[in-house]
Amino acid sequence: MKKNSFTTDDHKYLQVADGLEKMIAEDVLRIGDKLPSVRMLSEEYGISMGTAFQAYYHLEGRGLVESRPKSGYYVRFNHNRFRELPDCIEPTALSHEVSVKEMIASIYSDIVSDDVINFALAVPDPSLVPAAKINKSVVHALRNSKNHCIGYENTQGNAELRQQIAKLSLNWGGKIKPNEVVVTGGCLEAIMLCIKAVTKHGDTVAVECPTYFGTYQSIESLGLKVVEIPSDPSNGIDLKALQKAIKKYPIKAVVAVPNFNNPLGTCMTDDNKKKLVELVTGNNIPLIEDDIYGELFFGKSRPRSCKYYDTKNLVMYCSSLSKSLAPGYRIGWAIPGKFIDEVKQLKRIQNISSPSLTQAAMAHYLKNGRYEYHLKNLRKALHTQNLRYMQALIQYFPPDTKISRPAGGFAFWIELNPQLDSFKLRTEAMKHKISIVPGKIFSASIDYSNYIRLSFSKPWSDDADYGLMMLGKIIRKMVGNGQ
Amino acid sequence: MKKNSFTTDDHKYLQVADGLEKMIAEDVLRIGDKLPSVRMLSEEYGISMGTAFQAYYHLEGRGLVESRPKSGYYVRFNHNRFRELPDCIEPTALSHEVSVKEMIASIYSDIVSDDVINFALAVPDPSLVPAAKINKSVVHALRNSKNHCIGYENTQGNAELRQQIAKLSLNWGGKIKPNEVVVTGGCLEAIMLCIKAVTKHGDTVAVECPTYFGTYQSIESLGLKVVEIPSDPSNGIDLKALQKAIKKYPIKAVVAVPNFNNPLGTCMTDDNKKKLVELVTGNNIPLIEDDIYGELFFGKSRPRSCKYYDTKNLVMYCSSLSKSLAPGYRIGWAIPGKFIDEVKQLKRIQNISSPSLTQAAMAHYLKNGRYEYHLKNLRKALHTQNLRYMQALIQYFPPDTKISRPAGGFAFWIELNPQLDSFKLRTEAMKHKISIVPGKIFSASIDYSNYIRLSFSKPWSDDADYGLMMLGKIIRKMVGNGQ
Numbered sequence A, B: 001m002k003k004n005s006f007t008t009d010d011h012k013y014l015q016v017a018d019g020l021e022k023m024i025a026e027d028v029l030r031i032g033d034k035l036p037s038v039r040m041l042s043e044e045y046g047i048s049m050g051t052a053f054q055a056y057y058h059l060e061g062r063g064l065v066e067s068r069p070k071s072g073y074y075v076r077f078n079h080n081r082f083r084e085l086p087d088c089i090e091p092t093a094l095s096h097e098v099s100v101k102e103m104i105a106s107i108y109s110d111i112v113s114d115d116v117i118n119f120a121l122a123v124p125d126p127s128l129v130p131a132a133k134i135n136k137s138v139v140h141a142l143r144n145s146k147n148h149c150i151g152y153e154n155t156q157g158n159a160e161l162r163q164q165i166a167k168l169s170l171n172w173g174g175k176i177k178p179n180e181v182v183v184t185g186g187c188l189e190a191i192m193l194c195i196k197a198v199t200k201h202g203d204t205v206a207v208e209c210p211t212y213f214g215t216y217q218s219i220e221s222l223g224l225k226v227v228e229i230p231s232d233p234s235n236g237i238d239l240k241a242l243q244k245a246i247k248k249y250p251i252k253a254v255v256a257v258p259n260f261n262n263p264l265g266t267c268m269t270d271d272n273k274k275k276l277v278e279l280v281t282g283n284n285i286p287l288i289e290d291d292i293y294g295e296l297f298f299g300k301s302r303p304r305s306c307k308y309y310d311t312k313n314l315v316m317y318c319s320s321l322s323k324s325l326a327p328g329y330r331i332g333w334a335i336p337g338k339f340i341d342e343v344k345q346l347k348r349i350q351n352i353s354s355p356s357l358t359q360a361a362m363a364h365y366l367k368n369g370r371y372e373y374h375l376k377n378l379r380k381a382l383h384t385q386n387l388r389y390m391q392a393l394i395q396y397f398p399p400d401t402k403i404s405r406p407a408g409g410f411a412f413w414i415e416l417n418p419q420l421d422s423f424k425l426r427t428e429a430m431k432h433k434i435s436i437v438p439g440k441i442f443s444a445s446i447d448y449s450n451y452i453r454l455s456f457s458k459p460w461s462d463d464a465d466y467g468l469m470m471l472g473k474i475i476r477k478m479v480g481n482g483q
Helices: A009-025 A038-045 A049-061 A103-109 A131-144 A159-172 A186-198 A213-221 A239-248 A270-282 A337-351 A356-367 A370-396 A422-431 A462-480 B009-025 B038-045 B049-061 B103-109 B131-144 B159-172 B186-198 B213-221 B239-248 B270-282 B337-351 B356-367 B370-396 B422-431 B462-480
Strands: A065-068 A072-075 A182-184 A204-209 A225-232 A251-256 A287-290 A315-320 A332-335 A411-415 A451-455 B065-068 B072-075 B182-184 B204-209 B225-232 B251-256 B287-290 B315-320 B332-335 B411-415 B451-455
Touching (some): A103 B337, A131 A356, A186 A213, A186 A251, A186 A315, A186 A332, A186 A337, A204 A213, A213 A225, A213 B337, A225 A239, A270 A287, A337 B186, A337 B213, A356 B356, B038 B049, B049 B065, B159 B182, B159 B332, B186 B213, B186 B287, B186 B332, B204 B239, B225 B239, B239 B251, B239 B270, B270 B287, B356 B370, B370 B411, B370 B462, B422 B451, B422 B462
Parallel strands (some): A251 A287, B204 B251, B287 B315
Antiparallel strands (some): A065 A072, A182 A332, A315 A332, B182 B332, B411 B451
16 A cells, blocks of 8 residues: 555655655754664655665755765755845836946856856856757758758748747747747847837836846847836745836836846746736736746746736747757747737847857757756756755855845855945955856846855856855955955 | 960969950950960960860850850850949938838848749858868867857857957958957847947948948947948949038948948949048048958959058958858957957847857868868859859840949849839749849938849859849830839
8 A cells, every 4th residue: 555655666755855855944854863764764654775765865965964874864954044035125216227337247258267166157067968969969950951051040040949949838838839939149139139129219128126137238238228126035026116117117118037037046926927917018018028047947847937927919038048058059039929020120130140050950959859858957956056055155154144045047146244345255256266246236226235146057066165165264254354 | 485474274274364354355356256266275375275275164154255066166245345334323411310121021031932033142152152161160169169069158259260260351461369359140240239339329320322231220220320421333432422421420430341342342442442441530430341242352362451451440340251151150250449348248238149169160160271262162153153144134134224343242233224113123023933132222311213233142043044034024024114
């Protein structure tokens, strides 16, 4: 009978591990507690010794338990221990010109540096990407595409790739057709084209705050004004504040990242997504949805997108393969709803079309069904890294540190001692070849000067450990010095 | 002694052919004239029979002579026969908002159609491109690049590619360093970034007229005003008109295509280029130079660029590999002089960077010195096609047709009977699956409604012959019908 309570071997160890994880989270099992032996666990749950081992191995991989030689397994970590989340600051909700900082150029200059311990970059580590399989798809594309990809691709994008992108929409409940998709040079280009398609110079756009600095730069570069809507680590964009802003300002578009918002890592609930769509599109305003992190969930299932709740074709969905597969391929897309013709035209004016080869290669890769398998591994790796990094942060950073609990994606949003200036922290850290992103650049009006975004995209390593230890030291020293 | 008058076998036949070509051009040898036999030619010039054959074979390839079975060689064509060039129309030199036509979307939709006889597209035919060699470079890039090109390239572009682009500048007399180059998604993106770097919303930009419609669209899309400066098929941009315009309007940038201007095919003289640079930069205005056709000369040597004459670092040079190698790779570049930081920042805001793989592949291709060899063949093929198409135009089009004499590039600028509306001509032609570009879209203010741009980028074929014959018929019919 006991045997029947589990359906497959694959589920057994996970169910046991989940049970233990829950007990740790609820402090039933506390840090330092000795866990049942493998034999005891096997008897208790009616599972084989091998399965019991697998359960502990799984928890160890996630940094929750540790094995001590000749002694057994112990609870090592409880990710509910740091209960306090970073504060949500109310933006001064004035419509104002965006001003963007030079810091961003310096952060991007680290992109290709090998000798920096990079906690700034939020992209999958090369070791987590199936390069050999992608290479095969490139060679396939060279051999099998029309004219070996020498000629222009059409502006809207490779037909097979759009078919595959349409298929990906099933993951978030969408029923998108290939001709609703426009391929772009990454998600940032998609967002910029979408904003531009629905605004003219001098218009006002609402964004959640804090948000990805690239979005602010796009808006500034288009000569638009911005209204910042507060977003908090638990619930995402504040719908009441947004409602007020819509009444007060002539808002022409809203830009939001409902799934694993960068830098907060928040995932809005389905209910809130629905309300967000109703509020924005109900006022006949296009909602530009950045879903670039949507596939990188740590939970049980892929969250829905706002586009799913869009009944008016006013949600302009943007995403890419840059965070989940290959940033260097620069493959993004927009599903711009009723503004598709405008977006296509703007893409043509900007650079005619994206490269033929990279599109054909990604189309082939996606078509072979390899993406889902890769994503499973990537999510698992990121979740494990998330827990490992969290442990180290708790160990090395001062106790007044507040850390977000991202439900997906790559990064922590960290609030440090109010005395600390994270621009100066970055400068100090770079002396030790450690790169982080100061919080200040995630808002146009709020002074997030004691916040940082810290990415856990690099697999755990001695370098990462050293980097976080050094960061902790530098922070303590700076706070101690009264700056 | 005779033998010594020629240095290499390669030069012998070309020199003989050039001599004959000159005599044809000057009507010393007239259409229909019998040419000396191969034996006579060999004796006359003191060359081998083989070399004499080669000379005739070369001229035949260019459509200038034809061999008649058992009779010998005859003069077939004199490309000076149509003496009249298309008219240069003075634009109404008012500063005004650009208005751009829907026609462009339709033209670009032909880009990937196989069943259209395409006289619209001005890119190298796939048969003229060394696809196998490029494929090898892609595979090399996959194997030898850091992380197999999975990661972001830096915003400024692949270092080896910038090195190679810097080397290409030697062709036009430049001494450019790799760190002066920014890699872009084709030439159009380069031009747009350069214009944006030196203007703000509402500013005025001067362009030569007629010019590439993409340039007008970029300007419109940036919210800028345009002043059109007349350009004629013989001399290019009118320097006096430009001088007047600079006095009259607050011009913030000048955009020009000094080498083989699209659609005119004009190549400005070195002297005029120097004057253009002095005039524009002397007024402290940046000159945005589009040199995309510079390598596609039919003459003896690569023309210089305006950048060569730039002493103030105010010329922003733009080019790409799209017209000379592989449009689908979307590799262009800007050499923006003193505005390099602005251009880099705008590129980052737009799409972070261009794809890693296509850049690495093109860097490898260029490094292997294969580009020069390819260009030699491409130029020869285009020149031959130019002459073949010209013959057919003379044969099929009404005698009042005026045709430009491009000195390089891909296209004829053709003035038809004033009664003819080339928008309607395109519609009629498309019924027969023949695509051309109406002249109207090459200007914002001038009514080039009886002009067309006709590309000779497709190698001569029965299809091309049929297409031009049909076009001729349609034109005659439309003019006959009084429309």
